[in-house]
Amino acid sequence: MPVLELQQVRKRFGQRWVLGGVDLVLPEGTATVLIGASGSGKSTLLRCVNLLETVDDGSILLDGGDITAVRADADAVRRRIGVVFQAYNLFPHLSVLDNVTLGPRRAQGVARGEAEGHARDLLSRFGLLEKAADYPDRLSGGQQQRVAIVRALATRPRLLLLDEVTSALDPELVGEVLSLVRDLRGEGMTMLIATHEMGFAREVADEVCFLDAGSVLERGTSQQVLADPQQPRTRQFLQRILTPGA
Amino acid sequence: MVAVDAWSPSPLQVERDRLRRRATLRSRLIAAVSTLAVGTLLVVAVTGSSGWPRVQAQFFDLATARDALPTVAHALLVNLEALLICGVLVPVFGMLIAIARTTQSPVTLPLRILAAAYTDLFRGTPLILVLLVIGFGVPGLRLPYVPTDPLFLGVVALTLTYTSYVAEVFRAGIEAVHPSQRAAARSLGLSYTQTLRFVVLPQAVRKVVSPLLNDLVSLQKDSGLISVIGAIDAVRQAQILTANLGNFTPYLVAGGLFVVMTIPLTRLTDYLAARDSRRRLAGGAL
Ligand SMILES: Nc1ncnc2c1ncn2[C@@H]1O[C@H](COP(=O)(O)OP(=O)(O)O)[C@@H](O)[C@H]1O
Ligand SMILES: [Mg+2]
Numbered sequence: 001m002p003v004l005e006l007q008q009v010r011k012r013f014g015q016r017w018v019l020g021g022v023d024l025v026l027p028e029g030t031a032t033v034l035i036g037a038s039g040s041g042k043s044t045l046l047r048c049v050n051l052l053e054t055v056d057d058g059s060i061l062l063d064g065g066d067i068t069a070v071r072a073d074a075d076a077v078r079r080r081i082g083v084v085f086q087a088y089n090l091f092p093h094l095s096v097l098d099n100v101t102l103g104p105r106r107a108q109g110v111a112r113g114e115a116e117g118h119a120r121d122l123l124s125r126f127g128l129l130e131k132a133a134d135y136p137d138r139l140s141g142g143q144q145q146r147v148a149i150v151r152a153l154a155t156r157p158r159l160l161l162l163d164e165v166t167s168a169l170d171p172e173l174v175g176e177v178l179s180l181v182r183d184l185r186g187e188g189m190t191m192l193i194a195t196h197e198m199g200f201a202r203e204v205a206d207e208v209c210f211l212d213a214g215s216v217l218e219r220g221t222s223q224q225v226l227a228d229p230q231q232p233r234t235r236q237f238l239q240r241i242l243t244p245g246a
Numbered sequence: 247m248v249a250v251d252a253w254s255p256s257p258l259q260v261e262r263d264r265l266r267r268r269a270t271l272r273s274r275l276i277a278a279v280s281t282l283a284v285g286t287l288l289v290v291a292v293t294g295s296s297g298w299p300r301v302q303a304q305f306f307d308l309a310t311a312r313d314a315l316p317t318v319a320h321a322l323l324v325n326l327e328a329l330l331i332c333g334v335l336v337p338v339f340g341m342l343i344a345i346a347r348t349t350q351s352p353v354t355l356p357l358r359i360l361a362a363a364y365t366d367l368f369r370g371t372p373l374i375l376v377l378l379v380i381g382f383g384v385p386g387l388r389l390p391y392v393p394t395d396p397l398f399l400g401v402v403a404l405t406l407t408y409t410s411y412v413a414e415v416f417r418a419g420i421e422a423v424h425p426s427q428r429a430a431a432r433s434l435g436l437s438y439t440q441t442l443r444f445v446v447l448p449q450a451v452r453k454v455v456s457p458l459l460n461d462l463v464s465l466q467k468d469s470g471l472i473s474v475i476g477a478i479d480a481v482r483q484a485q486i487l488t489a490n491l492g493n494f495t496p497y498l499v500a501g502g503l504f505v506v507m508t509i510p511l512t513r514l515t516d517y518l519a520a521r522d523s524r525r526r527l528a529g530g531a532l
Contacts, residue, residue, distance in 0.1 A: 052429055079435030089430035093448045103434030106444055155434060 001064045002027045003159050003190040004049065008058035011044055011214075018044050020214040021058065026159070029188040033201040033222070036211030037237060042194035045211070046161045049192065050083050063158060079107055082152030086164040088144045090136040096123070096147050097132040103155045115154070122150045126180055142173030146180055153184075160184065162193045166200075196241060202226050210234045307495045314487050314496040321483035322503050325469040328401050328479075332465055335405045337458070340412030345442065347413070348420045361413070368410035373468060377403040381475025400472030408465050415457050419450035456522065459515040466508045470500075480504070 006024035010017065018041045026032050034042045047053040049060055051067065051074045059068045067077045091099050100119040104110040110118075123129045126146055136144055145165055152160060162181065166174040178200050185191065185204045195201055201208060201222060208225040210218040210233075218231045229235045255263070292298060346354070346361040368376065380403040385394040393399075423446050431441040451458075473482035484500035 050433055052432065075432075075435050075437050078433055081433070083430075083433040085426065085430065087426060089426045091427065091430070091445055091449075093452060102431075102444060103436065106440050107435035107437075151434070 002061075003063060004192065005061040005064075006045075006049070006058065007061070009045070009048060009055050009060060010057035011041075011048055011053060012056050018214050019048070019055075022211075022214070022216055024192075024209065024216075026190055026192060028190055030206040031185050031191040031193060031204045032207045032209060033205035034192070034194045034209050034211055035196070035198070035201060035225075035237070040211040041214040042211055043163050044214075046083070046163050046192065046194060049159075050081055050161060051077055075107065079103075079155055080158045082155060082157035082160045084145070084148050084152050084160070084162045084165050086167050088136075088141075088148045088168070090144055090148055090151070092136055095133050095135055096128065096139070099136070099147060100151045100154045103151065108155060119150070119154055122153055123147075126150055126183075140173060141169045142176045145169060145173075145177050149177070149180055149184075158190065160189055160191045162191060162195070164194050164196065166195070166197060198226060198238070198241060210237065212237075303493075305494045305498055307493055310491055310493045310495040311499050314484070314491075314499045317487060318480050318483050318496055318499050319503060321478055322480040322500075322507070324397060324477055324479040325466075325472075325504075326507070328397060328404065328469045328472060328477075329466055331401050332404045332408060332469070333462060335401075336408045336412050336462075336465065339405065339409040341416050341447075343409065343413035344416035344420055347417055365410045365413050368407050369414065371407070373403070373407045373471060374474065376407050377471055377475055379403075380406070381472075396472065396475045396477035400469075400475055400477050403475075404465065404469060404472070408461060408468075411461050412458065415454050415461060416450065418457075419454035420446060422453050423449045456515055456519040459511060459518065463508050463511050463515065466511065467504055470504060 002025045004024070004026040006022050008021045008023060009019055010021050011019040022045060024032065034045065036042055044053060048055050051072075055068050059066050061067070062077060062080065066072065091102065094102065097116060097119055100123065101110075101112070101115040104115040104118065105112060120129060120132065123132055126149075128143065128146060128150065131139060131143060131147070136147070139147065145168075149162075149165070165181070166177050169177065174197070178197065181191070181193070181200075182204060191204075193201075193204070203222075205222045207219060208222045209216045210225060210229075210231070212233055218225055218229060218234045225234065226238065229238060293302075343361045343364065346357045347365070349358060377400065381396060381399045384392065384399055384402075427445055427449065428441055431445040432438075436444065470479060470481040473479050473485070476482075478486075480500045480503055484496035487496035488494055
């Protein structure tokens, strides 16, 4: 059974369809990368999976259970999904350690000592242990984003959603964040990733989906989609993104 | 990294520090001299006026002040009591109303409407009217079990009015927390209430500390208004003494005591505001 499955998911804002019937299957331990122009619906798709938006048609299954059912418990679903946002969204009033332990302690009822032990393990694995007592505004952008990823991992999610996690970073800080995601991929974390980093996409993706105006126009392995695109619009997009300024 | 103790300032830096110290000293001197000059001018202008001797005898009589001070100070305890009770009730109720007003579910619409109506009503009504209506209206109703002593009713009126101000302050703070903070908290699986408690409110309260303390300072001095419905507080006591002694000095004694009472909170407000802006300047992104 796949970890995540989208069946004909549709979403509209007002009269405009932003997602027009998206199908997606993420088997356990795979990474799916969403590419597409700004405004093509990548964030909306991720927000639907995390139930921050309600879908207008179709269904989303997490471990086979329909999370778009009317009676689904949104908080319980979100506890099983980790999310990392483009703008980090760390909690400025909490230390790094408290940012990381908030979810486990408050949403999952894990005891403080246990939550902090797990948090320290994760932080030290990603070279952030010495920042545990610091507040987010003392960290560099790259460090903040890595903390945000650790925060998402602390709830031991079944699935990780990453929404352009390097887009707000200075170029020299992109590497440290991507290498962390690469490590997670190596550990078999199931991930749905929206990104503009094509080199990174090529490296981690089991499947690449090109989203165009809310529909998956082309999909396949990174070899197929990135190296040998069939659709003119995919080619156009890749050309634009690979030769900036053109 | 270079060890700090291996460093001794260059001649350039030494000279810069010296000039800076001199500039500081000079501006302090100028400030002192100008304050003194303005102060002297004011004193000369007031005490030199033709009416001054009479005003001095009527308002600044030292002997009367000495006699009035203990009585007025004792009556100030009534204001302090009102203040302490309101100081606890107002933030608590204010917070509850702000929370009610910022709920989003359709189920809580009546709650939002009630909270909005309440704040509109009491923010717009002069405190003195609220005091008069509560102070004289409620006893007139002869309700069973409802106390009719003026201190109690005064506290009720002050709480009603100030809760509406403070609720608006808290609401502004809650709305100033960026929606992405809620999204991040909900994504971790926190419920609406948990998100409010652990993520939104702590940030909201930090944002509004100074306006909040400002309202508490106002509350301190407005506690003197409960005298109009018959509570024997410092203002009322001063009025009685003035009538008995035929001299207005007790009013100034009461005024002085109110100022002394509010100074600690005023200073605290300034200190917190300064710390806040310092942190914002140093912290950058928050
Ligand atoms: N809350 C919203 N209300 C109205 N329109 C929205 C909302 N969120 C996103 N959109 C619109 O949906 C489209 C897709 O947006 P988004 O999913 O953010 O695209 P992407 O992440 O691929 O850049 C855009 O045209 C955007 O303007
Ligand atoms: Mg986006």
